[in-house]
Amino acid sequence: MRSRLGIFFLLFLFLLCSTSQASAxxxxxxxxxxxxxxxxxxxxxxxxxxxxxxxxxxxxxxxxxxxxxxxxxxxxxxxxxxxxxxxxxxxxxxxxxxxxxxxxxxxxxxxxxxxxxxxxxxxxxxxxxxxxxxxxxxxxxxxxxxxxxxxxxxxxxxxxxxxxxxxxxxxxxxxxxxxxxxxxxxxxxxxxxxxxxxxxxxxxxxxxxxxxxxxxxxxxxxxxxxFLNIISDPIISSLLLLLGVYAIILGLSNPGFGAELFGIVAIALGLIGTGFDVNIASIFLILVGVALVIVEFQSPGFGVFGISGLVCIVAGSILLAPTDFPRNYTPAEFQQTIILSVVSPTIVIGIFLLFVLYKIAVVRHSTPKFGELVGDFAVADDPFGPGEFGYVRHKSEIWKARSEETIEKGDRVEILEKDGIVLIVKKIDASSSLSEK
The missing domain is CATH 3.90.226.10 (2-enoyl-CoA Hydratase; Chain A, domain 1)
Structure with a gap:
């Protein structure tokens, strides 16, 4: 009896194992x-x-x-x-x-x-x-x-x-x-x-x-x-390289915001995504474009260097997009899609970058606004005497002022200098005011 129970038990275990293996x-x-x-x-x-x-x-x-x-x-x-x-x-x-x-x-x-x-x-x-x-x-x-x-x-x-x-x-x-x-x-x-x-x-x-x-x-x-699959997409890897280039340009032109670090990381990821198989001509054109944009930034105004740099970067981005055979084996329509996907944002970002650099250059090369006040004229808003503070109106702006002489409301005054937020002024007599007119 025990032997039969043992046989049934072994048979049950065998069937259980076979069922679990089949289901697995x-x-x-x-x-x-x-x-x-x-x-x-x-x-x-x-x-x-x-x-x-x-x-x-x-x-x-x-x-x-x-x-x-x-x-x-x-x-x-x-x-x-x-x-x-x-x-x-x-x-x-x-x-x-x-x-x-x-x-x-x-x-x-x-x-x-x-x-x-x-x-x-x-x-x-x-x-x-x-x-x-x-x-x-x-x-x-x-x-x-x-x-x-x-x-x-x-x-x-x-x-x-x-x-x-x-x-x-x-x-x-x-x-x-x-x-x-x-x-x-x-x-x-x-x-x-x-x-x-x-x-x-x-x-x-x-x-x-x-x-x-x-x-x-x-x-x-x-x-x-x-993650590697995402950055290996030809559009993503190309854009990473281009964004890295623009970030380095912005970082070199306006240091202190960490754009250079972002640019280095983006370029590294882009190179990994492309498998390091990058067109040398595209890199050369992009580097030339970077140099021209930086030259444009160093010179006042918006001129031929900036436009030439943008053209070089766009041309380099076209060569950077992996559409060449035999490396990338895709229909022509998809290859053209890759080019449009890379070049379109490149043009937009490039124009925006040049606009930003132009504005930065204008600010850096312009005369400080407070320097333009000296020698200009204002009108007293209220009376004040020597050692007292009053207010004058200069081109619709109200400034705190003081003078070594008595100033009446409505008097025309000349701005001699700027002491912090206070203008030092002197009264213009009637004859002088008439001659100015």
Missing amino acids: AEKVLVMDIGATITPSSDDILADAIAFAEDGDYQALVITLNTPGGVVDATLNMMEQISATDVPVIGYVYPEGTKAWSAGTLLLISMDVAAMSPYTVIGSAQPVTVTASGSEPVNDSKIVNALVATAQENARKHGRNDTTAAQFITENLNLNPEKALEYGVIEYIASDLNDLLEQVDGLEVKGQELKTSGADLVFYEPPLRLS
């Missing part, structure tokens, strides 16, 4: 790429993959809504997806969004590729923005390398490698129905739960997915990576 395994981690792929995106993906591996998750779902981004980060992310044992599912989500350029290359490198309704993938032809507009990159070395990478990733996952190449060579764009028909994705799903129901039972990387009814756990990167 029925989890899916969801990571969102909802903006530009930045130099920090690959670090965030690495952390999410490690989180999924340690937590024994069934799969990692990466939701995509991106115009593209940094090529080096995208290539690193492809390698990480290939290296991990966790099944990785790419999902263009939510409805009405897109995964262009680098986002498309990332999607076709996933173990499973899916799209939600009314989404778009494609626009993977490399372009660069110039002064005359956008131009496609026709360097065969660059284009062929991208095509080969896209095709090999497509073949690895049984997808249409011809269409993968057309994303790059023909700037092809596909909606979910066409992408499924052309064989570059496997599923169209209305939401995450629908996607998990459809992929349930699929064998990926030697394991069967058990995702039906699985718990969704939404990945949140640690604070350090979240």
